[in-house]
Structures are given as structure tokens and as C-alpha cells.
Amino acid sequence: MKGKRIIITAASAAVLLGAGFVLTAFVGGPKKYSTDTASVGNVSENVDATGDVHGMESMTYYSEVTAPVNFYRLHVGDYVKKGEKTVGYDLYDLTANYDRAVLSSKAAENTMNGQVKESDTNQAKFNKASSDIDIYRQNYALFRLANDYVNQGQYQENWDINCIADGINKNLAQKNADLANKTIELQNAQAKQDQKEIDSLTSDIEDLNKDIANLNKDLAGLPPTTLSPEEYAQTVINGNWMSDIMRNWTETTTLKNTYENKILNSYQKDQLQNNFELSEIGVENAAEDLEKGKAGVNALYDGIVTESFIADGTVVPKGAPLFTMESSDEMKVDVGISKYDIGKISKDQKCEIDIAGNKYTGSVFEIKRFAEAKDSDKAKVTVSVKIDEPDEKVYIGLEADVTIYTDVREGVLTIPSEGCYADDDGDYCYTIENGKVSKRYITVGADSGDRIEVIEGLENGAVVITDAITDDSVGKKAESAR
Secondary structure, three states: OOOOOOOOOHHHHHHHHHHHHHHHHHHOOOEEEOEEEOEEEEEEEEEEEEEEEEEOOEEEEEOOOOEEEEEEOOOOOOEEOOOOEEEEEOOHHHHHHHHHHHHHHHHHHHHHHHHHHHHHHHHHHHHHHHHHHHHHHHHHHHHHHHHHOOOHHHHHHOHHHHHHHHHHHHHHHHHHHHHHHHHHHHHHHHHHOOHHHHHHHHHHHHHHHHHHHHHHHHHHOOOOOOOOHHHHHHHHHHHHHHHHHHHHHHHHHHHHHHHHHOOOOHHHHHHHHHHHHHHHHHHHHHHHHHHHHHHOEEOOOOEEEEEEOOOOOOEEOOOOEEEEEEEOOOEEEEEEEOOOOHHHOOOOOEEEEEEOOEEEEEEEEEEEEEEEOOOOOOOEEEEEEEEOOOOOOOOOOOEEEEEEEEEEEEEEEEEEHHHOEEEOOEEEEEEEEOOEEEEEEEEEEEEOOOEEEEEEOOOOOOEEEOOOOOHHHOOOEEEEOO
16 A cells, blocks of 8 residues: 555644744744655565465375285374375285286186197198098099999990999999088087987988998999909909098098188287287286385375374275375465455465464466355455475464565655655655755655655755645745754
8 A cells, every 4th residue: 555645634734834933933943843754665565464374385185906905003283204104905806806817818828829729730730630621532533433443345335333333433422422411410419419400310320321331332233344353353443442532531521521620810810819818917016016005195295184084994996086285395375365455466485474473485386267256255266376495383274364466665755654755746745855855756656665766866875855734835844853
């Protein structure tokens, strides 16, 4: 607020003037006034506010594991040193979780390795069966070709017999192929444990075996040809070879199909690998939780407990709040500043702090960008003032009075606030010059409440009247009462 500006009414001025005349007439000398000297010094404007003491650091600690708490001794107001263990956990469940994760991972690894190895074995068997089938196909063709080279005349004579035999062989081949397919279907039905289908397929296979036996009997019962004994013998040998080849061919085709169904594809192998990797991640997470449980919770800095959310024996889930601490080495005062003063506040401004009668210095270090109304009061902006050297007498939560020096002017000309007045023409003061009262209009600057900065209109050393006075005294004799 500006310095003391007094407005004198006309009646009061007349009384004072009359008294002056009487006094002057009676004494016959100049009037004495209380004065001060315009001098160079420091002036600072300030904003006063009240707030609460807090730590510069405030942190809520959260549980990093899910486990019962078997060590917790904190209460609100307790002092905690940096590195001090504040929370301990019961490790039984965390250890059991880790052991289970290890076993699950080992099981996943064994499953993967076992199925991949079995798949590789079936792949090798499938490859061999495929190769054998190619050989059977080639050999069958060679023996068939050998029989086809029989003399054309002899072939004509035996056409009917050969046609019958060929028909039987074709029918036999079809029956053998059907037998192979039915065998595969039976294996699949057995895998699905479909008894109805198993019974039906078993009956079909028995019928096919009977048909094959009858066809072989019919083939063997065909009349002899007119081939020469040597040629006939060779054709018989060739026929036997073709029969054996066809039988092996059919059996190998069945095995090939069986092996193929047991080979893992790339997607199945990827799934096994993914399951194993997931189990490994489970082991890592369980191991990490166990280590965190062993370490417990340790204070990250010296401080005071301001909130406590648990008790010894509490089972806390991961992420649950445990307690809140505010630092005790570095401390601050949070004050609310109104819209009238917030424009004057800036970071690093010096402050004076009064806490329960103890004085401290500090500075503004943070200005919130949010105005908040508390206790039905008008909205104020929270300004945090850091305490330079807090001691054991600074208590968190205690009320503190703060003076923020918003405008500090050093080495400027100043006069006492009670010697400064204002009217429509501006600011002015009364001085004693050459033994008389003089009125001087001045340009003022910062106002600290008791001293006002004079920017222009007055010189250093001027004698400024601090008593109440009016323009009626201008030009009259005066002297300092000092």
C-alpha cells in the first residue's frame, strides 16, 4: 500500500492556521516539525501470505508385489532415514510362485522337445516311405513290361486268360488300395474313440481281406497258357513279384499316410516355441517379484511420514499404496496468492518466513498454473517457497507466515512514507528549504510500507517533513525538531 497520504479539511486547516499564528505571535520564531532526510537506500515491495510447511519431495510408496506384510512399524509423523527399510514381506507365496513357474517352464520345454523330436522321427519315416513307394512303382512297371514282351502270337492265344487275369489284378489292386484307405480311416476312428465307426470299418476291412483272398484264389486257378515252360515259369515269377510289390506298395502307402499325419507343421512348432517362451517370461517375472519381496521397501530420502495406508500383517496387492513421505532435508511453504498479487510474483524472489516465531529465509521456486478455492474462499494460486536452511524446529504441516519481496530497488533515493501525499496533480512532499516550508511534486516508485522510492523531483539530503501539514504552511518559517 502507498505511504501515508493525509487530506486536511478546511475547518481543521483554519484551526491549525490560527494556532500557528498564535504560536508564532506568542513565540516570535519558526515552527518546528518532525523531519527525516531523503537518503539513498534499499526499498522493496512485498506480498504477505500464510501457508503450510511441506517437504520439497513428496512421494507415495506403492507395493511392487502381492504378498503379506510381515514388517511395518511406521506411523504418521515418524522420521525415516534414507535407505531405511520400511516394509518387509512374507516370502512364502512369492517363493511358491517362483517354483511353480520354473516347473511349468520345464514342462513346456519337455513338451516342445518331445513333440519336435517325435515329429522329426515321423518325418524321416515319411521320407523313407515316399522313397520306397517310388521304387515299388518303378519295379512294378519293369515286371509288367517284361510280361508285355511275350510273343504276340502267344499273347493272342492267351488273350482271354490274360484279360481275366488282368481284370483280377486290377480288381485286386483296387481292393488293396481300398484296404489301405480303410486302414487309415480305422486308425483315425480309433484315435477319436468312435466305436460305431470302428465297428463299421473293421467289418469293411474283413470283407476286403476276403475279397482279396478270393481274387488271389481266382487268379491262381486260371488255366495254364500255351507258353513254353521257360516262358510260363518266367511269367509266373514276374506275376509273383508284381503281387509282392503291390502288397508292399499298399502297406507302405498306408504307413506313409500315418507318418504324415504325425508330422508337426511350422505353425504347430511356432506354437510350442511360443508356449515355452511365455513360460520363461513367467519364470523371469516370478524371480523379479521374489527379489523385490526380499528387498522390501526402502526410503529413498530422509523424510517424515504424512500418510499410512497399511498395518503389519496386511496382505497387499501389487500397486497398492503403502505410505506417503515428505522430505525433511529440503522443505517449503505452500501459500495461496490472490488474483490481486499473483502478477507480482515470479520465481527466485527472496522471502522471509516466520514459523512459530522462528525466522527463516527462502525464495520462490514454483508457481502453480492452477487456481483453487479452499474452504469457500476465493480461488488462489499456490506458490511454493523453498526454505533455505530448515532446522529441527520446522515441522511439516505447521502454519507459516511468508513475506515475498516482489520488487527490490537497491541504491535508490527514499523518503519516509508518512511524508508523502497525493492530489490531482500527483505525488508530493513538504520540505524545509532555507528555513521555510516548501511543497515539492515528486515521481515515486517502489513502496515498502515505511519508505518510498523517489525517482524524480527531490535531491539526496533534502529535509522532508513527516508531521501532518497542509499547503497553508508553505512559505512559512520552519525548522526541524530533531
